[in-house]
Amino acid sequence: MAGYVVLGAQWGDEGKGKAIDLLADRADAVVRSQGGNNAGHTVVVNGEKFILHLLPSGVLSEKADCFIGNGVVVDPKVLKKEIETLKVKGGRTNHIYISDRAHVILPYHIEIDGILEEEKGENKIGTTKRGIGPCYMDKYGRIGIRMGDLKDRAHFESKIKLALNEKALRFPNHKFSLELVMSEYDAYISEIKPRIIDTIPVIHKLMREDKLILLEGAQATMLDIDFGTYPYVTSSNPTVGSAMCGSGVNPFFIKKVIGVSKAYVTRVGEGSFPTELFNETGSHIQNIGREFGSTTGRPRRCGWLDMVALKYAVSLNGITDIIITKLDVLSGISEIKVCVAYELNGVQIDYVPALMEEFTSAKAIYQTFTGWNEDISQIREFDKLPVNAQNYMLAVEKMAGSKISMISVGPDRHQNIMREALI
Ligand code: GDP
Ligand code: IMO
Ligand code: MG
Numbered sequence: 001m002a003g004y005v006v007l008g009a010q011w012g013d014e015g016k017g018k019a020i021d022l023l024a025d026r027a028d029a030v031v032r033s034q035g036g037n038n039a040g041h042t043v044v045v046n047g048e049k050f051i052l053h054l055l056p057s058g059v060l061s062e063k064a065d066c067f068i069g070n071g072v073v074v075d076p077k078v079l080k081k082e083i084e085t086l087k088v089k090g091g092r093t094n095h096i097y098i099s100d101r102a103h104v105i106l107p108y109h110i111e112i113d114g115i116l117e118e119e120k121g122e123n124k125i126g127t128t129k130r131g132i133g134p135c136y137m138d139k140y141g142r143i144g145i146r147m148g149d150l151k152d153r154a155h156f157e158s159k160i161k162l163a164l165n166e167k168a169l170r171f172p173n174h175k176f177s178l179e180l181v182m183s184e185y186d187a188y189i190s191e192i193k194p195r196i197i198d199t200i201p202v203i204h205k206l207m208r209e210d211k212l213i214l215l216e217g218a219q220a221t222m223l224d225i226d227f228g229t230y231p232y233v234t235s236s237n238p239t240v241g242s243a244m245c246g247s248g249v250n251p252f253f254i255k256k257v258i259g260v261s262k263a264y265v266t267r268v269g270e271g272s273f274p275t276e277l278f279n280e281t282g283s284h285i286q287n288i289g290r291e292f293g294s295t296t297g298r299p300r301r302c303g304w305l306d307m308v309a310l311k312y313a314v315s316l317n318g319i320t321d322i323i324i325t326k327l328d329v330l331s332g333i334s335e336i337k338v339c340v341a342y343e344l345n346g347v348q349i350d351y352v353p354a355l356m357e358e359f360t361s362a363k364a365i366y367q368t369f370t371g372w373n374e375d376i377s378q379i380r381e382f383d384k385l386p387v388n389a390q391n392y393m394l395a396v397e398k399m400a401g402s403k404i405s406m407i408s409v410g411p412d413r414h415q416n417i418m419r420e421a422l423i
Helices: 016-024 076-088 107-123 132-140 153-170 178-195 199-208 240-245 280-288 307-317 356-361 387-400
Strands: 003-008 029-032 041-045 048-052 065-068 096-099 213-216 254-262 265-267 301-303 321-325 335-344 347-349 363-370 403-408 416-418
Touching (some): 003 240, 016 041, 016 213, 016 254, 016 321, 029 199, 065 199, 076 178, 096 199, 107 178, 199 213, 240 254, 254 307, 280 301, 307 387, 335 387, 387 403
Parallel strands (some): 029 065, 029 213, 065 096, 321 403
Antiparallel strands (some): 335 347, 335 363, 403 416
């Protein structure tokens, strides 16, 4: 028994939700460790679709307890709604706990997210407008409000008053409402309060008892505040470090780091993307792959697999196993391209440049693979895949330098080709 980290190896929406749901059957606990309801993790069970924004994607499992870890930013209103939806669908909810150290997203964070995007004009990030950045700004500015502060109404109200004074100084042209915050508080507190606990001793006990803990990353490596395509990133570290900093699990407990990658790339929001397709193939992938955001519904930009980025993700996170998703979407495309290096100012490079200006002018250098026509969504064994699909996967595996342990060929829990046991 040990810890298994599941994280995004691209720009998000790789299928982390599906992977966690699949593995959660064997887990004692599933912990979300960073991000907030900017995430949209889809789980499909027997054709029924669940989109989880804050609740860990293991929430549908029969056994695992679910924790929203200290590194997450929590919008309690959204959390309450998500728990209620789960109840209506007949799911159990008595196993959901929230860290008292997790920071709270309040209505003014959401307003400020919008204000900051407007201030940036054409340089906007294209955020999900869920208040994520402003909430993390308060956390790192050491003026944030934490879930533990919600437990006592008077204490919470006094903290909010101070926070609103600070916001009034920073944004003199905007009026933020105390009444709005407090009326929302009254609406969600009864559902949320009993679930707020100090998750650290609980998680440490699970570790001592050698239980199996799944750590669920949100967003992805290329959206990381340090390692991603800054400033077109999110405001947390979706790379492996957060699995520890955001949960209290120590690194020696981690047995595997599972990186999830699509067989191609998608990106939502602004920021460069060297393999982006602006042609019919891009629209075809978007249609067949149903590439529309699980959180905002925005169309996802589509492009070829970028091995420079994927190798970077393998290295940064110590990815031991790769899950490739959506290979089925590439059926019917006669030529499949893979970016094997970038060209920057006439020089070939195999790393992700730190400067946005350089990253934007990096041109993808491609290797081309012959595609296949067959529908592969019912295939469950690697050897039964069309030879060209096998060749494509073997080449990606070799370039990535980490084994592809699972290939997903459809959204449902069971549409997988297992090459090696993940747990
Ligand atoms: P996450 O944010 O990483 O959990 O990913 P999302 O849920 O935002 O987006 C992944 C989308 O692809 C969801 O609609 C999934 O149901 C779907 N999906 C996952 N794996 C596969 C697959 O192998 N094939 C197809 N066609 N869809 C998949
Ligand atoms: P999951 O967990 C894809 C993107 C936004 C925007 C940038 C910053 O479902 O993979 P933010 O609201 O975080 O300040 O927005 O990050 N983004 C995501 N893109 N999947 C996600 O989550 C994302 N979460 C944030 O589109 O470009
Ligand atoms: Mg998503």
